[in-house]
Amino acid sequence: MNKGALLSGRFNEGTLELVAGGSWTAVHAGELEELIDQWLARTGAENGESGPSPARQVRVDLGRVDEFDTYGAWLLERLRRSLRAREMEMHITGLPGHERELLQTMHNVNQPMPTEGAPGHSPVRMIRNAMQTVGRAMSGIGADLRSFNAMLGTLSAAFVRILLQPRRFRLTSAVHQLDRVGWRAVPIILLITFLIGAIIAQQGFFHFRKFGADIYVVDMVGILVLRELGVLLVAIMVAGRSGSAFTAELGSMKMREEIDALKTMGFDPVEVLILPRVLVLIVALPMLTFLGSMAALYGGGLVAWLYGGMDPDIYIERLKEAINLTHFKVGLIKAPFMGAVIGVLACMEGLKVRGSAASLGQQTTRSVVKSIFMVIVLDGLFAMFFAAIGM
Amino acid sequence: MSSNIIMRTRDLSAGFGDHLVLNGLSLDVRRGEILGVVGGSGAGKSVLMRTILGLLPKRSGHIEIFGEDLDEIDDERHQTIERRLGIMFQQGALFSSLTVLQNIQFQMRENLHISQRLADEMAVSKLEMVGLQADDGAKQPSELSGGMTKRVALARALALDPEFLFLDEPTSGLDPISAGEFDDLIRTLQKTLGLSVFMITHDLESLYAITDRIAVLADGRVVLTGALEDMLKSDHPWVKSYFQGKRSGGIAARLERQKQRS
Ligand SMILES: Nc1ncnc2c1ncn2[C@@H]1O[C@H](COP(=O)(O)OP(=O)(O)O)[C@@H](O)[C@H]1O
Ligand SMILES: [Mg+2]
Numbered sequence: 156m157n158k159g160a161l162l163s164g165r166f167n168e169g170t171l172e173l174v175a176g177g178s179w180t181a182v183h184a185g186e187l188e189e190l191i192d193q194w195l196a197r198t199g200a201e202n203g204e205s206g207p208s209p210a211r212q213v214r215v216d217l218g219r220v221d222e223f224d225t226y227g228a229w230l231l232e233r234l235r236r237s238l239r240a241r242e243m244e245m246h247i248t249g250l251p252g253h254e255r256e257l258l259q260t261m262h263n264v265n266q267p268m269p270t271e272g273a274p275g276h277s278p279v280r281m282i283r284n285a286m287q288t289v290g291r292a293m294s295g296i297g298a299d300l301r302s303f304n305a306m307l308g309t310l311s312a313a314f315v316r317i318l319l320q321p322r323r324f325r326l327t328s329a330v331h332q333l334d335r336v337g338w339r340a341v342p343i344i345l346l347i348t349f350l351i352g353a354i355i356a357q358q359g360f361f362h363f364r365k366f367g368a369d370i371y372v373v374d375m376v377g378i379l380v381l382r383e384l385g386v387l388l389v390a391i392m393v394a395g396r397s398g399s400a401f402t403a404e405l406g407s408m409k410m411r412e413e414i415d416a417l418k419t420m421g422f423d424p425v426e427v428l429i430l431p432r433v434l435v436l437i438v439a440l441p442m443l444t445f446l447g448s449m450a451a452l453y454g455g456g457l458v459a460w461l462y463g464g465m466d467p468d469i470y471i472e473r474l475k476e477a478i479n480l481t482h483f484k485v486g487l488i489k490a491p492f493m494g495a496v497i498g499v500l501a502c503m504e505g506l507k508v509r510g511s512a513a514s515l516g517q518q519t520t521r522s523v524v525k526s527i528f529m530v531i532v533l534d535g536l537f538a539m540f541f542a543a544i545g546m
Numbered sequence: 547m548s549s550n551i552i553m554r555t556r557d558l559s560a561g562f563g564d565h566l567v568l569n570g571l572s573l574d575v576r577r578g579e580i581l582g583v584v585g586g587s588g589a590g591k592s593v594l595m596r597t598i599l600g601l602l603p604k605r606s607g608h609i610e611i612f613g614e615d616l617d618e619i620d621d622e623r624h625q626t627i628e629r630r631l632g633i634m635f636q637q638g639a640l641f642s643s644l645t646v647l648q649n650i651q652f653q654m655r656e657n658l659h660i661s662q663r664l665a666d667e668m669a670v671s672k673l674e675m676v677g678l679q680a681d682d683g684a685k686q687p688s689e690l691s692g693g694m695t696k697r698v699a700l701a702r703a704l705a706l707d708p709e710f711l712f713l714d715e716p717t718s719g720l721d722p723i724s725a726g727e728f729d730d731l732i733r734t735l736q737k738t739l740g741l742s743v744f745m746i747t748h749d750l751e752s753l754y755a756i757t758d759r760i761a762v763l764a765d766g767r768v769v770l771t772g773a774l775e776d777m778l779k780s781d782h783p784w785v786k787s788y789f790q791g792k793r794s795g796g797i798a799a800r801l802e803r804q805k806q807r808s
Contacts, residue, residue, distance in 0.1 A: 180707065181654075181657075181658055181706050181707045182658070184658055184660045184664065184668075185658060185659035185660045185661075188660060188661060188664050224707035224739070225668070225671060225672075225675075225704075225707050225739065226668060226707060229664075229667060229668060229671055230664075233667070253740065256737070256738050257738050257739070260675065260738050261671060263674070264670065264671040264674035264675060265667055265670050265671050265674065265680070509688060510642060510686065510687070510688020510689075511642035511643050511686065511687070511688055512642045512643060513642065513643035
């Protein structure tokens with residue numbers, strides 16, 4: 156269909172006569188909008204210009220329109236309103252009864268034009284926005300710390316209640332969680348720590364060999380893995396794997412009002428949902444750390460044998476000399492604390508989910524990022540502490 | 547396309563695994579009517595709608611919409627047809643990350659080349675046509691009440707001025723007064739916009755108030771179609787217990803009285 160068929164017109168002694176035709180429907184709304192705006196602009200042409208004389212009224216003949224929907228009706232209504240604003244009359248002819256009803260409907264809607272606040276891009280405003288963002292982020296950190304403490308408090312209270320009445324503990328739920336976050340994580344944790352142990356050993360041999368210090372590779376692998384890497388790797392893996400799952404679970408329960416339902420039935424969501432999860436992480440993390448450290452030492456040994464040409468007996472012998480129980484304890488002592496931080500953060504973020512799916516995704520991301528950050532901060536604090544007490 | 551049948555299904559079968567939900571179902575929807583689809587819970591009403599819309603694969607049978615067999619047309623034709631359908635899902639299915647206005651404009655942006663101003667005005671018009679206010683447009687779906695969610699879902703279904711509207715239990719979960727208002731709304735819109743409507747419902751009041759014809763779904767097929775009077779005459783056990791049972795609110799008696807008056 157050509158454009159002219161939709162709307163054509165001519166000026167006739169102060170009257171603009173428009174003839175509409177074809178489909179005045181959603182599909183053609185874009186073209187119609189343009190055409191109408193063009194004609195509207197021409198009615199406003201100044202006296203004395205070369206263009207046609209300005210019209211005092213507009214006549215629209217809809218006799219040739221074969222399809223008409225709310226888009227067409229609204230465009231017509233909009234034309235009427237624009238003309239009225241210029242103190243011009245609009246007369247419509249050739250409109251069948253059924254379409255008249257539609258036009259009437261559109262006449263009643265949109266009465267005060269929707270006004271949008273202008274967004275504005277002035278530099279002052281941009282600076283102010285940037286400052287606001289920073290300010291909000293800072294006060295956000297404070298609020299996070301406060302709510303973290305509050306959650307720790309509630310959890311401790313729930314824990315004490317459970318200690319007084321051990322039968323209230325959700326043992327099945329806890330065992331189920333332990334299976335999920337502990338047992339099922341074993342393969343991937345073993346694999347990753349094994350690989351990291353192997354990589355460290357390989358790098359060690361490659362560089363230490365230049366000084367003929369091959370044997371110290373074992374010291375490095377042993378101490379690094381037991382004190383730092385084992386627990387850090389495991390904590391980061393668990394934060395990504397189980398922390399995100401906790402947030403998503405609690406978040407979707409929050410979205411579907413399941414948590415409210417629990418509350419109204421007289422259950423404490425902290426006791427039923429959060430405590431088992433946090434306790435399970437506290438238990439699972441040392442176990443996984445132990446397994447992970449062993450896998451890393453094994454990986455290191457394998458590389459020492461195959462790449463460094465070091466006999467396994469020598470590797471083990473050297474390991475015995477290089478490490479002692481203290482290194483082992485340093486790693487394992489940190490693990491439960493990291494488990495607790497991951498669990499509490501994950502559950503807290505889950506409870507902050509609001510109605511939308513986007514918010515669920517956002518909280519899950521936040522939970523993982525914050526957990527990993529806190530795990531590293533905690534590790535630093537522990538390093539300072541152990542250095543101070545000479546461990 | 548001279549026929550006045552807007553949608554036709556023949557011998558439609560669909561199911562999950564070895565559970566056949568629809569089993570040789572045939573149904574017509576006439577142009578300009580409101581067809582009410584009833585059936586027990588789990589009878590397959592939603593499955594029927596989803597199969598017609600191509601959201602579930604059919605095992606066998608034919609579906610014709612606007613006189614075109616959906617199996618025999620290419621993707622482009624398919625899209626043109628889809629643009630002429632409006633769909634309102636049982637739970638509303640509003641996009642939770644978009645505002646009400648953005649929800650309504652979603653299809654406009656994709657399909658129409660119109661200015662932002664016209665899109666805004668059209669979205670507000672639709673919102674007002676379903677009985678909401680312009681300033682509800684800025685709300686997030688999570689801030690809406692149940693009735694408002696349904697209205698926004700309807701407004702979104704009407705965004706492109708469809709010819710054929712699918713409604714899955716539009717009044718379920720509403721109180722009787724809101725449900726009544728919603729029924730009136732659907733009727734008014736159907737008249738002004740000249741729509742054909744396929745409406746799944748549980749609500750006898752809606753059936754009584756606004757449907758032109760009723761189709762009863764049982765055992766995977768349509769066991770009966772006709773006006774409310776035909777339902778009351780039927781001997782089918784489910785139809786009987788539904789339309790004449792305790793919860794039917796005396797529809798039969800009401801219909802009788804109405805007939806005597808006229
Ligand atoms: N995604 C699905 N997977 C398996 N079975 C389904 C699925 N959706 C629906 N069903 C089954 O199909 C049948 C019809 O369901 P549905 O059409 O939703 O019922 P209703 O008539 O109440 O809308 C039910 O028996 C239901 O269990
Ligand atoms: Mg259903």
